[in-house]
Amino acid sequence: MTISQIQEELIDEFSMFDDWMQRYEYMIDLGKSLPIIDENLKTEGRLIKGCQSKVWLNAELKDDKIVFTADSDAIITKGIIAILIRTFSNQKPEDILNANTKFIDEIGLKEHLSPTRANGLVSMIKQLKLYAVAYQAQLNNS
Amino acid sequence: MPFDIEKIRADFPILKRKVNGYPLVYLDNAATSQKPQIVIDSIVNYYSNYNANIHRGVHSLSQEATDAYEIARQKLQKHFNIKNAYEVIFTSGTTHGINLVASGFSEILKKGDEIIVSALEHHSNIVPWQMLCERTGAILKVIPMNDDGALIISAYEKLLSEKTKLVFVNHVSNALGTVNPIKEIIRLAHDVGAAVLIDGAQACSHIKPDLQALDVDFYVTSAHKMCGPTGIGMLFMKEEWGEKLPPYQGGGEMIKEVTFEKTTYAGLPHKFEAGTPNISGGIAFGTAIDYLNSINFREIEAYETKILEYATKKLLEIEGLKIYGTAPGKTSVVSFNIEDIHPYDIGTIVDKLGIAVRTGHHCAQPIMEYYKIPGTVRASFAFYNTKTEVDALVEAVKKAKLMLT
Numbered sequence A: 001m002t003i004s005q006i007q008e009e010l011i012d013e014f015s016m017f018d019d020w021m022q023r024y025e026y027m028i029d030l031g032k033s034l035p036i037i038d039e040n041l042k043t044e045g046r047l048i049k050g051c052q053s054k055v056w057l058n059a060e061l062k063d064d065k066i067v068f069t070a071d072s073d074a075i076i077t078k079g080i081i082a083i084l085i086r087t088f089s090n091q092k093p094e095d096i097l098n099a100n101t102k103f104i105d106e107i108g109l110k111e112h113l114s115p116t117r118a119n120g121l122v123s124m125i126k127q128l129k130l131y132a133v134a135y136q137a138q139l140n141n142s
Numbered sequence B: 001m002p003f004d005i006e007k008i009r010a011d012f013p014i015l016k017r018k019v020n021g022y023p024l025v026y027l028d029n030a031a032t033s034q035k036p037q038i039v040i041d042s043i044v045n046y047y048s049n050y051n052a053n054i055h056r057g058v059h060s061l062s063q064e065a066t067d068a069y070e071i072a073r074q075k076l077q078k079h080f081n082i083k084n085a086y087e088v089i090f091t092s093g094t095t096h097g098i099n100l101v102a103s104g105f106s107e108i109l110k111k112g113d114e115i116i117v118s119a120l121e122h123h124s125n126i127v128p129w130q131m132l133c134e135r136t137g138a139i140l141k142v143i144p145m146n147d148d149g150a151l152i153i154s155a156y157e158k159l160l161s162e163k164t165k166l167v168f169v170n171h172v173s174n175a176l177g178t179v180n181p182i183k184e185i186i187r188l189a190h191d192v193g194a195a196v197l198i199d200g201a202q203a204c205s206h207i208k209p210d211l212q213a214l215d216v217d218f219y220v221t222s223a224h225k226m227c228g229p230t231g232i233g234m235l236f237m238k239e240e241w242g243e244k245l246p247p248y249q250g251g252g253e254m255i256k257e258v259t260f261e262k263t264t265y266a267g268l269p270h271k272f273e274a275g276t277p278n279i280s281g282g283i284a285f286g287t288a289i290d291y292l293n294s295i296n297f298r299e300i301e302a303y304e305t306k307i308l309e310y311a312t313k314k315l316l317e318i319e320g321l322k323i324y325g326t327a328p329g330k331t332s333v334v335s336f337n338i339e340d341i342h343p344y345d346i347g348t349i350v351d352k353l354g355i356a357v358r359t360g361h362h363c364a365q366p367i368m369e370y371y372k373i374p375g376t377v378r379a380s381f382a383f384y385n386t387k388t389e390v391d392a393l394v395e396a397v398k399k400a401k402l403m404l405t
């Protein structure tokens, strides 16, 4: 699926809920199903700065696509990461770079998009995109 | 005046607002307090009616503004029972006051001198001193704490020696609410000839300290935690220290005479008040002090103690909830975690229910390190909070627990 198809799917899923509590419960469930990062990949270097909770993000290139795995010690943060990973993992660097994150607003999690929010969602997106930039350069050179 | 909670709440316009569709329950008073209308009016009145620069003009407006600012200084003097008004130095806040003193001591301390901090401090009362040690070669020693979050005074006594030059401890811990035995801490330091700075940022909205009785050398606080505005605070400095310490910043206001060969400094307090100060802030700080005294600190303390006891009891009924900071006689702060739920998760859910608490390390990472936790959820109460609000917190925390486990 393309990134925008996945985003549509997420918007669809979240539209079933009519209050924030159900949305959060769903997000927490998504967090629990997150593809957990390997314990030995939870290094200082993979920590994302700017989060009150700890977030580790790992990226690997498989063929021409980036596979992201991640974890957090806070479960709501994990839910947010799960949504991001579902959207951006297994995608080509170029597509990741061209994608926007408006869907976060549309699924009712807008408050997490503020750059001053301590959850670091914005830092996470930046980090995902930085990996995409790096891997795209690598692909172009090979 | 009897303590009338409904009347008091009506003084604070912000308490009428809603957050995320729920009535605001503001339990982050240790970070900053809300402001009563009379303080807000005082700022508006200054800018509407007598805004002028102070200590400089011969014109009437400047005189009015200068008088109001100096009257505020006298209000602080009286409130804290300070001997001379010129020992009250206006700062931008606690952090500024601490840095001012630390900077002055870089000309006094020598390599090998010792200075003592406590394990319970806010980063504001740690980092400036570490920087001072780097500049001077002085050595930083730490008074340890116990599991209740109280300082171990016997260990403090062992740290003191004739090498000790300065001790700096908070009056009340912002992360745990512990009230430190500052009178004893000061006396023991003075016995070895060391000076003492007390960080009163967290204390002054709950306690009215008598600085002459304490015989403290430096006492710092911030107006914004005492119903006053942000960007203004007080540094009390004993006159002898005011003479001894060099100025912190150069500029207007702090000089007696300037030539290109030599400048002579103004006397206290102006020596430490370079530049145009936060005039409206200083005046409104005075108004806030008047307001708190009109309610009466004894009443405030008695009421807050009841709220704290109620909150503690109700929260402890939640299974798996652990409170950090259990020293007797603490102020109205409850710092807690539930099992291994991350404090950030709890804070996020209760915020959705209109309740403002703080989560994280509360700028006191060494305390979190001691307990081996990433942080806590901290509810901190003021005299305008109610039992109904405590009930709302407890219900919200229960809901959060349900969602998060």
Ligand SMILES: Cc1ncc(COP(=O)(O)O)c(C=O)c1O
Pocket (backbone or CB within 6 Å): B030, B031, B093, B094, B095, B096, B122, B124, B125, B170, B172, B173, B174, B199, B201, B202, B222
């Ligand atoms: C104990 C303590 N010290 C210092 C500070 C710093 O105060 P300010 O930020 O007003 O300078 C705080 C504020 O949270 C505090 O609680």
